[in-house]
Amino acid sequence: MRPLRSLLFVPGHREGWAEKGIAAGADxxxxxxxxxxxxxxxxxxxxxxxxxxxxxxxAGENVALYVRxxxxxxxxxxxxxxxxxxxxLDGFVLPKTYGPDDIVRFDALVxxxxxxxxxxxxxxxxxxxxxxxxxxxxxxxxxxxxxRVATLFAGxxxxxDVSRSIGFQFTPSGEExxxxxxxxxxxxxxxxxxFPLVGLWQDLxxxxxxxxxxxxxxxxxxxxxxxxxxxxxxxxxxxxxxSDAEISFYSGMIEAFEExxxxxxxxxxxxxxxxxxxxxxxxxxxxxxxxxxxx
Numbered sequence: 001m002r003p004l005r006s007l008l009f010v011p012g013h014r015e016g017w018a019e020k021g022i023a024a025g026a027d028x029x030x031x032x033x034x035x036x037x038x039x040x041x042x043x044x045x046x047x048x049x050x051x052x053x054x055x056x057x058x059a060g061e062n063v064a065l066y067v068r069x070x071x072x073x074x075x076x077x078x079x080x081x082x083x084x085x086x087x088x089l090d091g092f093v094l095p096k097t098y099g100p101d102d103i104v105r106f107d108a109l110v111x112x113x114x115x116x117x118x119x120x121x122x123x124x125x126x127x128x129x130x131x132x133x134x135x136x137x138x139x140x141x142x143x144x145x146x147x148r149v150a151t152l153f154a155g156x157x158x159x160x161d162v163s164r165s166i167g168f169q170f171t172p173s174g175e176e177x178x179x180x181x182x183x184x185x186x187x188x189x190x191x192x193x194x195f196p197l198v199g200l201w202q203d204l205x206x207x208x209x210x211x212x213x214x215x216x217x218x219x220x221x222x223x224x225x226x227x228x229x230x231x232x233x234x235x236x237x238x239x240x241x242x243s244d245a246e247i248s249f250y251s252g253m254i255e256a257f258e259e260x261x262x263x264x265x266x267x268x269x270x271x272x273x274x275x276x277x278x279x280x281x282x283x284x285x286x287x288x289x290x291x292x293x294x295x
Contacts, residue, residue: 006224022056034068067080250283
């Protein structure tokens, strides 16, 4: 999976909205077939999504493209996958999962339609939504349930499925979901999933709150955020990228350490910090990540 700082929901039946998300700078799009598409427009949504994927790739757009499917208990998941599992798609966002068995069921369907639709076997990866009490309780098992699992998405939205399932009351500061987010983050990183996602911030009239939400989540280890509005893309891309000050700090750390190392030392004092090999590994990883984002 590539790093995704910003992943924007786009209603699947809305013509032209994907292009607006790309123009606003989103690293990735979630073309939605679930909650943002009315029941009577599901078929239209599938047709539009398949057409958008093909047209964006034909135009040379390299943005990451995922489709959020309808949940397994709707009975229409297979119809979604049959229509949109097409070359150019990166994968699927799996909604309302409860445990690893759900991921296995999704995998079986996707494996079938990859072959039927001429998509490279195993190409389509999964972003697993944690939006039920059961999914959070099973997140460690979900993370290893299929080779297709690319990351976990810790959903903590106000008054949405997860708050109803668990019973918490949303606050802007987020103490009520810190355990949930931390557990999802640890489950992802402990199982080799590099880019855990969090979300989402719903108040479109509170940019300061949106920034604080993103900053708090980056501080505990999240690499990116799912969004519902393009106005948050630039902010989120900034917060989840190493800043110029961080790049300067870690570049200087490496330079100081390498100079000390040339004199036979394995530790150095830098910016009033003790620095040894462990710190240098972190510094190099951060600079490599910044370079990857720039590419």
